[in-house]
Amino acid sequence: MSPPSSTDGLPVALHVAGPLAGSVRRWVEGHAGWQAVDAAGAALVPPRLVLLDVAAASAAGPDTATFHGLPAVLLVTAEDPPDSAARAGAAAAAVLRWPDDRARLPQIAASLTSPGRAPQGGQVLRIGGAAGGVGSTTVALALGGLAAWQGRRTVVVTHDGAPAGVVGRAVADGDLTGVPLWEAATPVAGVRGLRVVRPAVRPLLRPGDAALDPGGAHLVVHDVGVADDVDVLVLRRDRASLHALARTTAAVAVVIAVGPAGARALRVAAAGRRLVQLPLSERVARAGLACRVPAGLPGAWLRGLAPLLLGGRA
Numbered sequence: 001m002s003p004p005s006s007t008d009g010l011p012v013a014l015h016v017a018g019p020l021a022g023s024v025r026r027w028v029e030g031h032a033g034w035q036a037v038d039a040a041g042a043a044l045v046p047p048r049l050v051l052l053d054v055a056a057a058s059a060a061g062p063d064t065a066t067f068h069g070l071p072a073v074l075l076v077t078a079e080d081p082p083d084s085a086a087r088a089g090a091a092a093a094a095v096l097r098w099p100d101d102r103a104r105l106p107q108i109a110a111s112l113t114s115p116g117r118a119p120q121g122g123q124v125l126r127i128g129g130a131a132g133g134v135g136s137t138t139v140a141l142a143l144g145g146l147a148a149w150q151g152r153r154t155v156v157v158t159h160d161g162a163p164a165g166v167v168g169r170a171v172a173d174g175d176l177t178g179v180p181l182w183e184a185a186t187p188v189a190g191v192r193g194l195r196v197v198r199p200a201v202r203p204l205l206r207p208g209d210a211a212l213d214p215g216g217a218h219l220v221v222h223d224v225g226v227a228d229d230v231d232v233l234v235l236r237r238d239r240a241s242l243h244a245l246a247r248t249t250a251a252v253a254v255v256i257a258v259g260p261a262g263a264r265a266l267r268v269a270a271a272g273r274r275l276v277q278l279p280l281s282e283r284v285a286r287a288g289l290a291c292r293v294p295a296g297l298p299g300a301w302l303r304g305l306a307p308l309l310l311g312g313r314a
Contacts, residue, residue, distance in 0.1 A: 145294030180215025
């Protein structure tokens with residue numbers, strides 16, 4: 001007999017239509033053992049999670065991540081237009097391809113509904129580096145810029161080792177517990193909707209700690225520095241990075257295309273996880289030196305990162 005799950009009997013609101021509605025309800029009730037709650041029953045059994053299709057998420061807009069105050073998971077099918085799915089997924093707390101990845105839904109639900117885990121104002125995306133100097137801060141700022149350009153209020157939390165000229169002034173207190181980040185952060189020139197906060201010392205938070213309070217932000221991109229417990233790992237093509245990739249919890253790896261490791265070695269270490277490969281770019285380096293990140297990054301480089309906002313955390 002399997003041990004009880006933290007999501008057994010989970011009340012879930014379904015905002016899906018058409019043929020997808022029947023298959024989702026059957027799987028939720030028959031396989032996951034959850035309660036599918038409709039509008040009429042919500043007063044008796046309040047839902048704790050929302051499952052949305054692309055049409056419902058598109059209608060919700062930037063508030064999808066906390067749909068009616070609840071964490072929302074976007075279900076994307078092969079029939080959904082990629083552009084519509086990407087726009088809808090930009091604000092979701094998690095994105096899942098249906099039915100291909102539905103077996104991962106209980107794990108995602110547990111992460112989003114466990115006590116103290118889900119952020120109150122929006123999604124938290126953790127970015128880490130396999131080693132110092134690989135570019136995790138640049139990637140974090142680029143993802144923050146992409147989200148802001150898509151209409152999401154975004155805060156990038158950097159670490160004490162990040163370049164001060166790029167990320168703005170530091171806040172004095174290293175403990176970010178309970179700090180509304182959107183209100184405390186500094187606006188980034190040239191990117192409306194993007195703010196940055198850099199503690200003067202390393203935050204007194206574990207990389208996965210849910211004590212980060214987004215405040216008025218839809219998304220917090222947490223640049224945690226060198227770490228394994230992250231959502232996105234940034235690395236270069238070397239032996240140390242391959243070891244980091246093999247042990248990380250990250251679902252996505254951003255590979256800066258420089259170093260001796262070959263494509264096959266990267267695929268083996270990734271073990272089926274998504275690899276996003278970016279060139280080592282002089283234009284990116286110049287943008288960093290001129291403190292023009294993310295606004296000064298080339299479009300081709302940003303396009304390589306854009307898919308990470310579609311399910312980067314899931």
